[in-house]
Amino acid sequence: MITQSMTFYDREAELGALRSAFESPGSDVFVVYGRRRVGKTELLKEFCSDRPHIYFLAAQEAETRQREKLVDQVAAHFDERVPRTDGWDEAFDYLGEKLQTEEVVVVIDEFPYLVDENDSVPSYVQGFVDEQLRESESMLVLCGSSVSTMESEVLGHESPLYGRRTAQLDVQPFSFRQAQTVISYDTADAIRSYAITGGTPMYLTMFDYETTLAENVKSQILSPSAVLYNEPEFLLRTELRNPARYMSILESVALGHTTPNEISGATGIDSGPLSKYLQTLRRLRLIDRDVPVTASSKKSKRSRYRIADEFLRFWFRYVEPNRSSIEEAPDIVYDGTIAPDLPTHVATTFEEICQEVVWEGIRRGAVEPYSEVGRWWYGEDEIDIVGLAPNDDRILLAECKWTSDPVGSALVDDLLAKAENVRWGPSDRDEHYALFSKSGFVDGLEDELDQNWSLFSLAEIDDLLSPATEDGV
CATH class of the missing domain: 1.10.10.10 (Winged helix-like DNA-binding domain superfamily/Winged helix DNA-binding domain)
Structure with a gap:
C-alpha cells in the first residue's frame, strides 16, 4: 500500500492517461519519467489509491536486498508467506504467477536504481512482460527520475524493453x-x-x-x-x-x-x-x-x-x-x-509567462496561430518573444516589461526599429506586434496603434490564463 501525503493538485490529463490504460482490455506497460520532485510519485499514489496495487520503491542498495523487498511486497499483497527466490528471473516468475489470479497495478518506482545495480534487469522485465504479463489483465508501471536512464534503458532502441511499452508520460513541472x-x-x-x-x-x-x-x-x-x-x-x-x-x-x-x-x-x-x-x-x-x-x-x-x-x-x-x-x-x-x-x-520569469500567454491565446483562438515561439537576438539586439508562422509569412514581435512605470510609445519605437533587423520571411511579411506590461500602458497609447498591435496588462494576462475564460475569450 502507498500512504497519501502531499495535497494532490491538477494532473488530470496524466491521471486520465493512466486510467484509460488500466481500463483498456489486456495488459499494459506504462512508463512514467521526469525530473526529481516533479510529482511522479504523488501522481502514481493518486492513481493507485482506489485500485488494487503493489508499489515497490527501489533504493540505492544491494541488488539482493532490492529483490527481497520486491518479493516481500508481492507476498504481502497476496497475503502469502514469502517464498525463497534466487535471482530476478525467479522473482519476476513469482510476480507473474500471482498476476494470473487478480488484476493489479504493479508500480516499480525509481526503476533506474535497479538498473544501476544490475544492467540485466531490463532483460528480466522483458521476459516477464512477454511471457506472463501479456497473459494477464494487469498493468506494470516503470517510473524513474533519472531521465537519461529511462530514455536509454527503457525507451531507447537498444533497450530489451524497446517496443514493449503501451504508453508513456514525461511528467513536467507545472506551467x-x-x-x-x-x-x-x-x-x-x-x-x-x-x-x-x-x-x-x-x-x-x-x-x-x-x-x-x-x-x-x-x-x-x-x-x-x-x-x-x-x-x-x-x-x-x-x-x-x-x-x-x-x-x-x-x-x-x-x-x-x-x-x-x-x-x-x-x-x-x-x-x-x-x-x-x-x-x-x-x-x-x-x-x-x-x-x-x-x-x-x-x-x-x-x-x-x-x-x-x-x-x-x-x-x-x-x-x-x-x-x-x-x-x-x-x-x-x-x-x-x-x-x-x-x-x-x-x-x-515574466517573459516565460508571456510566452505561455501567447501559446494559450493561440489555443483559444485569441491570438493568430504561430508554429514556433521563442526569443530572438543578434549582436546587441534582443526581442523577448518572436512567433513564426512560415506558411502564412506571418511574424509576431513582442516585448515584456516588468517595470513599475506604465509602458509608452518609446517601447513601440524601439520594437519597430529592432523588427527591421529580424531576417526572416519575405520583405512583405505580415507583421504583428504585442506588448506585455506589469504596470499597464500610458493613456492613449492603444488609440495611437493600429489593429496589428495587441496590449496585455496583468488583467488581460490573468484573463487568458484563467479557466473561467476557456470557452470564450
Whole structure:
C-alpha cells in the first residue's frame, strides 16, 4: 500500500492517461519519467489509491536486498508467506504467477536504481512482460527520475524493453497557469512567487499563501533548518558524484553568464570539459540551451544557456553566494540583497509567462496561430518573444516589461526599429506586434496603434490564463 501525503493538485490529463490504460482490455506497460520532485510519485499514489496495487520503491542498495523487498511486497499483497527466490528471473516468475489470479497495478518506482545495480534487469522485465504479463489483465508501471536512464534503458532502441511499452508520460513541472491552482496570491504576487518556487509541486506547496511572500522566502528558503535551504545541493549529490563544478556552472548561469565563453570565464573551466558538464546538466534537465527562434538549433553557434527551473535559478542567484551571511542574518540578506534585486529576477520569469500567454491565446483562438515561439537576438539586439508562422509569412514581435512605470510609445519605437533587423520571411511579411506590461500602458497609447498591435496588462494576462475564460475569450 502507498500512504497519501502531499495535497494532490491538477494532473488530470496524466491521471486520465493512466486510467484509460488500466481500463483498456489486456495488459499494459506504462512508463512514467521526469525530473526529481516533479510529482511522479504523488501522481502514481493518486492513481493507485482506489485500485488494487503493489508499489515497490527501489533504493540505492544491494541488488539482493532490492529483490527481497520486491518479493516481500508481492507476498504481502497476496497475503502469502514469502517464498525463497534466487535471482530476478525467479522473482519476476513469482510476480507473474500471482498476476494470473487478480488484476493489479504493479508500480516499480525509481526503476533506474535497479538498473544501476544490475544492467540485466531490463532483460528480466522483458521476459516477464512477454511471457506472463501479456497473459494477464494487469498493468506494470516503470517510473524513474533519472531521465537519461529511462530514455536509454527503457525507451531507447537498444533497450530489451524497446517496443514493449503501451504508453508513456514525461511528467513536467507545472506551467504558471497550472501553478495558479496552488498559489492564492493576486496576479503580480503570484508571478513573483512562481519566479521563486517555479512549477515543481513540492516547492509550490511548501509556501503558506496566507502569509506574505517575504515571510515565505525567509522561513522556507533562508532558514538553515528549512528543506529548501539545501535542496539544490541535495539534488545534485543524488545525481552526481562530484557536484562542485556543476554548482559553480549553475551559479554562473544564474548570475547572467549565459554563453559558453562567459561561463568558461566565470568558472575557470576550459571549453572542452565545460561542454561535457553542460551536456550532463542538460541531460538532468537542470539547464536548457536556447538559440534564436529564427535559427536552427543544431547548426546555430549563437547558443545561450539558462537554468531550467525557477527555484534553482533563485537559489543559485541569491542563496549559494550568500550562505555565510544567511546563517548569520537572513533578514538582512533578504532586505538588503534579495528584495532590491527581485524585480530583475522576476522579469526573466515574466517573459516565460508571456510566452505561455501567447501559446494559450493561440489555443483559444485569441491570438493568430504561430508554429514556433521563442526569443530572438543578434549582436546587441534582443526581442523577448518572436512567433513564426512560415506558411502564412506571418511574424509576431513582442516585448515584456516588468517595470513599475506604465509602458509608452518609446517601447513601440524601439520594437519597430529592432523588427527591421529580424531576417526572416519575405520583405512583405505580415507583421504583428504585442506588448506585455506589469504596470499597464500610458493613456492613449492603444488609440495611437493600429489593429496589428495587441496590449496585455496583468488583467488581460490573468484573463487568458484563467479557466473561467476557456470557452470564450
